[in-house]
Amino acid sequence: MIYIHVPFCVRKCxxxxFNSAxxxxxxxxxxxxxxxxxxCQRGDSSQIETIYFGGGTPTTLTLAQLEKIFDAVTKSFHVEERAEVTIEANPSTxxxxFLRGLxxxxxxxxxxxVQSFDDALLKIIGRLHDSRTAIDAISTAEKFFxxxxxxxxxGLPTQTLDSLRCDVDRVKISGVQHVSIYGLEVEPGTKFFSDGVTVDENLCADMYEFITQTLPTVGxxxxxxxxxxxxxxxxxxxLGYWTGKKYFGFGAGAHGFDGKIRTSNICDTSAYVQKIFAGEDVSTVEEVVTRQAAMEEFCFLGLRTVDGISAxxxxxxxxxxIFDVFGSVIEKNFRxxxxSVDGDRIFLTQRGMALGNEVFADFLL
Ligand code: SF4
Structure with a gap:
């Protein structure tokens, strides 16, 4: 698996x-x-099953620049013919x-x-696009992808359950194959943080419940x-991240994992560029994963998936x-x-999914 970070955006939301500017x-x-x-420096004979261009907004680069990066990957690694190759895009870019080119x-x-199909909300969160642009981007994308x-x-400011219901209705007719949902977290360094925006946790929980229950009813x-x-x-x-696969991370702030060691690249984009040109190492060891840490990760990453973990x-x-190591934790959360436990598999219930972080914390021995 390869992750490539592109830290540029047209405007900061x-x-x-995220590490973007x-x-x-x-x-x-x-x-x-x-x-x-x-x-090219770090290429080896690894078989690559998935490549992910994330950011930032990778589509702020030109097709020629993306091609150059892509070429470097295919020349430096053995990319499988059926590899999944994803690029994140902002509807307005x-x-x-461009989509045909990608x-x-x-x-x-x-x-x-997309984040929302509600124009007022898109403005409040500082997105560049409006709902029409998002709808057009989806239908154009579907010609090629x-x-x-x-x-x-x-959980966005002024967002209501009705507005979220409209979003789900729009998803239903959109023809997309995949939806990722994100609850608003107000983090230091963001405009929302300096503006003192707060999240209504109860409404946010209701929205999470609504969306997690409604999306399965529409396919x-x-x-x-x-x-x-x-x-x-x-x-x-x-799925590779959640099942503990190895991955390379390239670019400013990108993380990597070789099965034993977690590394991260320097975050600052200019420092990253300078170091690379000076022939210096840009990555530092974040963690040498001990057997205990590996057991904990196996559980709390695997439990993120609906299939859960296999004993x-x-x-x-x-x-x-697993019951010798985590028996009391499993029993407590079961109670x-x-x-839930079903034969070989241990997995979060619907309620457990909503309170995932509390369960995961229990798996830290
Ligand atoms: S959320 Fe906005 S600013 Fe952040 S990476 Fe995405 S497009 Fe860029």
Whole structure:
């Protein structure tokens, strides 16, 4: 698996704490040079099943720049023929020509940051697009991609359940194959934080319940706490994270995991570029994953998925019985109605999905 970070956006959204900023053409060009250099330096014979261009807004780069990065990947790794290749896009940064170009470069999955179809809300959260632009971007994308995902947000200032219901109605007729949902979190460094925006936790919980219960009624199977897909269109890349696969991370702030060590690249874009050109290392070791940490991660990452975790796989991976290690945690959360056990599988109940973080915290020994 490969993750490629593109830290540029046209404008910063009011809620966004991601590693992204507005970038000049010159900065983008330097960054692409540095990024391709990093990819080529770190290439090896790994088989790559999924590639994910995230950000930021990767579609603020030109097709030629994206092609250059893509070429560096295919020359430096063995990319499987059936690899899932995703690019995140902002609806206002793609038109028919660009989408056709993305498809012909080899991208086969498009993730559109729609967030809402409500024009007033889109303005409040500082998005560039309006609902018409989002609807047009989806229908144009569907001419070239048979795997389109959209992001939806809930818990936004002034958002109501009625507005969310309209969003779900729009999703129903949109023809997309995948939906990711995000509850608003007001994080330091964002405009919302400095404006003192707060989240109504009760309304947010109601919205989460509404959306998680409604999307499955319109054809989207919930396969993870916040992700829904038409059967067969689950994100292979994200499933890889939740099932503990190894991944490379390229670009400023990107994270990597080789099965034992978690690394992260320097976040600052200019420092990243300078270091790459100076031939210096941009990545630092974040964590050497001990056996105990690996057991904990196996549980709390796997439990994010609807299928949950397998006791047999745990035993195969760690040579220990899951109930010997986490028996009391499993029993406690089972009693609270947050976990279910069915044969080999242990998984979150619907209530457990809503309170996932509390359950995961219990798995930290
Ligand atoms: S487009 Fe995405 S990454 Fe860029 S500022 Fe908005 S939310 Fe953040």
């Amino acid at each position: 009011n809620y966004c704490a 507005v970038g000049s053409d010159a900065n983008k060009s330097l960054y692409v040079d540095a990024l391709t250099r990093e990819i 793609v038109d028919e020509k 498809r012909s470069l080899g991208f086969n999955r498009l993730s559109l940051g 048979d795997n389109v995902s959209i992001d939806l947000m809930y 989207f199977r919930r396969y993870e706490i916040s992700n829904f897909a038409v059967a067969g269109f689950e994100s292979r890349h994200n 047999q796989t745990f035993e195969k991976n760690f040579g220990a019985q 609270l109605g947050l976990l």
